[in-house]
Amino acid sequence: xxxxxxxxxxxxxxxxxxxxxxxxxxxxxxxxxxxxxxxxxxxxxxxxxxxxxxxxxxxxxxxxxxxxxxxxxxxxxxxxxxxxxxxxxxxxxxxxxxxxxxxxxxxxxxxxxxxxx
Numbered sequence: 001x002x003x004x005x006x007x008x009x010x011x012x013x014x015x016x017x018x019x020x021x022x023x024x025x026x027x028x029x030x031x032x033x034x035x036x037x038x039x040x041x042x043x044x045x046x047x048x049x050x051x052x053x054x055x056x057x058x059x060x061x062x063x064x065x066x067x068x069x070x071x072x073x074x075x076x077x078x079x080x081x082x083x084x085x086x087x088x089x090x091x092x093x094x095x096x097x098x099x100x101x102x103x104x105x106x107x108x109x110x111x112x113x114x115x116x117x
Contacts, residue, residue, distance in 0.1 A: 014077055014078060015075055015076065015077045015082070015109075016075075016076050016077075017073055017074070017075050017076075018073065018074055018076070019071055019072065019073060020065050020072040020073065020074045021065060022062045022065055022066065024065065024074060025058060025061035025062045025065060026061075027074055027076070027080070027081040028061055028064070028065060028072060028074065028081075028084070029061050030080070030081055031074065031081045031082075031083065031084045031104065031106070032046055032050060032084065033050060034104075034106060035084065035102075035104035036050055038104075038106075038107065039104070042104075043102065043104070045102075046102065068089070069088060069089045070086055070087065070088050070089065071086070071087045071089075071098060072084065072085075072086050073085040073086075073087070075105065075109075077109065079108070081106075082105065082106040082108065082109045083103075083104055083105040083106055083109070084102065084103070084104050085100060085102065085103045085104075086100070086101060086102040087099060087100045087101070088101055
């Protein structure tokens with residue numbers, strides 16, 4: 001086995017990735033606000049959305065997760081939500097193609113080798 005996988009404690013790799021749905025709206029909101037607070041210049045579209053008053057209510061967050069043109073993936077560990085990836089549907093270009101346009105990993109889990117292959 002590749003050595004970079006054998007030198008990690010089990011805690012380092014206890015993460016899960018799931019497609020976010022309506023019930024995940026609080027985690028989605030939490031990680032979006034964290035991403036903008038941590039790196040506002042890196043996420044100008046997200047920053048603009050979060051500045052709008054209408055996105056403060058639960059129903060708007062649930063509605064964003066129901067968007068059929070996007071898939072929202074949440075990265076979680078035992079401490080809660082730690083990252084987000086958003087992929088946009090690009091069917092006009094090629095059937096089934098998704099364009100990843102936002103990736104954020106919380107500083108609390110960076111450099112834990114969870115993203116290495």
